Amino acid sequence: MHDIKSIRDNPEAFDAALKRRGLAAMSSSLLAIDEARRTAILASEQAQARRNAASKEIGEAKKTKDEARANALMAEVAELKTTMPEMEAAVKAAEDQLRTELAGIPNLPLDDVPEGTDEHGNVERHHFGAKRNYAFTTKPHYEIGEAMGFMDFEAAAKLSGARFVVLKKGLARLERAIGQFMLDLHTNEHGYTEVNPPLLVRDDAMFGTAQLPKFRDDQFAAGALGNEGQGYWLIPTAEVPLTNLVRESILDEKELPLRFTALTPCFRAEAGAAGRDTRGMIRQHQFTKVELVSVTTPEESRNEHERMLSCAEEVLKKLGLHYRVMTLCTGDMGFAAQKTYDIEVWMPGQGEGGAYREISSCSVCGDFQARRMDARSRGPDGKPRFVHTLNGSGTAVGRALIAVIENYQQEDGSIAVPDVLQPYMGGLKVIQAN
Template identity: 55%
Template sequence: MHDIRAIRENPTAFDTALTRRGLEPLSSSILSLDADRRGRIAHAEAAQAEQNKASKEAGAAKGRGDEAEFERLRALVSAKKDETASLQAEAAALDEQLRELLMGLPNAPLETVPVGKDENDNVEIRRWGEPRGLDFTPVEHFEIAGVKAGMDFETAAKLSGARFVVLKGGVARIHRALAQFMIDLHITDHALEETWTPVLVLSDMMLGTGQLPKFGEDSYQTREGWWLIPTSEVTLTNTVHGDLVEHASLPRRMVAHSQCFRSEAGSAGRDTAGMLRQHQFEKVEMVSITDAETGVAEHGRMTDCAQAVLERLGLPYRTIVLCTGDMGFGARITHDLEVWLPGQDKYREISSVSYCGDFQARRMNARYRPEGGGKPEFVHTLNGSGLAVGRALIAVLENGQQADGSVELPAALHPYLGGKTRLGADGKLA
C-alpha cells in the first residue's frame, strides 16, 4: 500500500510511477479526498473541545444555581456531542474510502524497470545453457511414451474436473524428488530456513500480501471463510504481520514446500493440455524479510538461488526483467526465469522473483526497530519461486526425453531416486 504522506510530499513522483504502470495520474483526487478526511477530523476535534468546555461551564453554572445558563450549556453539550459523532463518522467513511483507493493501486516500479505494455517489452538479462540438439521431433511432456501411464488427466477430471492431474509410479516419484532436491539445496547451499505453514489463511493474510481485495477471484475461499493459499508467499510473508521485530534479526530468509491453489481466472483456453496450468500444484517458495538498505541486493541473491536450481538440474533457461506493464501488482521489480521446453519449442516461466519494498509491510503493519534507536520503520519483503515443482517436472521430462520414449534424468535427482537414472518407455524407473 502507498504511503499517503509520501503522496502529499511528492505528488509528481507518485503520478509518474502510476504513469509508468500505464495508469492515469491520481494524486489530485487522492489528496482532495485526504484533505476532506483531515478537515472532518479537525472539525471533530474542535467540536469535541467545545463540548468539553461547555460541559465544564455547565457544571459551574449548576453549582452556582444558574439554571437558565445550565440548560443552555447542557443543550450546547448535546449539540456538540452530536456534531462530533457526525464528523467522526464522516471522517471514518472518508478514511475507508481513501484506504480502499490506496489498497487498489499497484506498487511503484523501480526506476531501473523498463517501461512497456506487455510481455513483448520485457528485457532478457541472462541466458544459461544451450537447448539440446535432437535427431528426432520432441513432444510435450504428456505425449512422452514413458510419461503417459504416470500422468492421468482422465481420472483427475473424474475426481475434480478440469486442470487437475493424478501422478503415479515413476512420474510421481520424480515429482517428489524434485521438491526434496530444491528444499535441500536451499537450506544447505543458500542458508534459507526450512518452514512449514498452513495452506488455509484468514482474509487479513491475503490482504497483507495483496491478493485481496483486488484479486479475490484468482483464489479459492472456503465456506468457513478461510482462503486456500495461491503460494506460501502468503504465509511466509505474513509471519511478521503486525510485528515489531529487532533489526538484528534481519534478514529473515525462509523457504517452504507447499500445495498451492489458483482458480486461473481469465486463463480460459490457455495451456489446457498437460500440467502447465493447474488449479492445484506444488511450489518451493522463498521469502526474505529485510530492510530498505539491503532489499535490492537481496533481490539479486534470491534470483541467484532460483537460477542455481535450474543449473543443478542442467535445464537451459533465460532470466528476464519484467516491464512495468507486465509486472505483478505488489512488485517494484521482478525477474522471471523461463526454462526451455523442447516440446513447445519455447521458453516458459518457471519462477518469478520479486522485490516489493515496504508495499506489503504497510498492509501488514510489519515493522522493525532500527539498531541505533529511533522511530520504527517498515520491513521490506521479497518472494520468489524456487521453483514451481510441476513446471520443473515438465522441464525435466521434456529436456530428458529420448527417441524411444524414455527419459534420461538429471544427475542431481539420482540420489533422491534410489540411484535410478532414467524413466523407461514403460513408465518404470531404471
C-alpha cells in the same frame, strides 16, 4: 499500499510513476478524498475538545450558581453528543474510501525497470547454458507421461474437472524428489528457514500480500470456519502465509534479514487464463511450488533481490537446464512488485523448436506489502519503520518436472534422471514404463 503522505508531498512523482505503469494520474482524486478525511477528522476532534471544555465549564458554572450558563452549556453538550457520532461516522467513511482507493493501486516501478506495455517489453538480463540438440523429434511432456501411463488427465477430470492431473509411479516420485531437492538446497546452502505453513488463510492475510481485493476472482474461496467473521482461502502461493508471519509486529533490525522457504500445494482459479495452456501441466488449478520469502531493511532490499534470484537460478543450474533471466517491463510486472526478474526455462517439447516458459518470478516489493500488514522494524534510533518484503519461486515444482521430462526425454520414451535427483530417487537413473 501507498502512503498518502508521500503522495501529498510529491503528487507529480506519483502520477509519473503511474504513467510508467500505463495508468492515468490519480493524485488529485486521492488528495481530494484525503482532504475530506482530514477535514472530517478536524471537525470531530474540535467537537470532542469543545465537549470536554464545556463539561468543565458546567462544573464551574454550578459552583458559581450561574444556572443560566450551566443550562446553556448542558444543552450544548447534549447537542454535541447527538452530532458527534455522525462526525465519527463521516471520519470512518472517508478513511474507508481512501483505504479502498489506495488498496486498488499497484506498486510503483523502480527507476531501472524497463518501460513497456506487455511481455514484449521485457528485457533479457542473462542466460545460462544452451538448448540441447536431439537426434529425434522431441515430444511435449504430456505425450511422454501419458505414453508411460504415469500422467493421467482423464482420471483427474473425473475427480476434479479440467486443469488437474494425477501423477503415478515414477513421475509422482520424480515430482516429490524435485521438491525435496529444492528444499534441501535452499535450507542447507542458501540459509532459508523451512516453514510448514497453513494452506488456509484468512481475508487479512490475503489482503496483506495484495491478493485481495483486486484479484478475488483468481482465488479459491473455502468459505467460513466457525464464527470468526472472516472468509478462508486456499493459498495461491506460500508467499501469503510466509510473508504474513511478520504482520502486525515490530522486529528488531538485528534479526533481519529473515528468509523463509516452504514446499506447499498452491491453488489458483486461473480466471483470466481461459483457453491458455489447456494441454498438459503448464497451467493447473493445483500445483506444487517451493517459495522463497525475505524480510529485510530498505537499505538491503535491492541486494536481497539479486541474492534471491541467484538462489532460484542455482536450482536450474544443478538440474542442468538451459534458462534465461528476463527483467519484466512496467506493463508486465505483478501488482505488488517494484521490480521483477522472471526465470524462463527452455522446454524442447513446447511447439516446434521448443519455447521458454516461466518457472520462477523473483520480486522486490519495497514497503508495499508491509504497509498492508503493518509489519515494521526498529533500528538503532529506536524509531519503527516499515520493512521491505521480497518473494520468489525457488522454483515451481510442477514446471520443473515438465522441464526435466522434456529436456531429459530419451528416444525410447524413457526419461533420464538428472544426477542431482538420483539420491532422492533411490539411485534410479532412468524412468521408464513398467
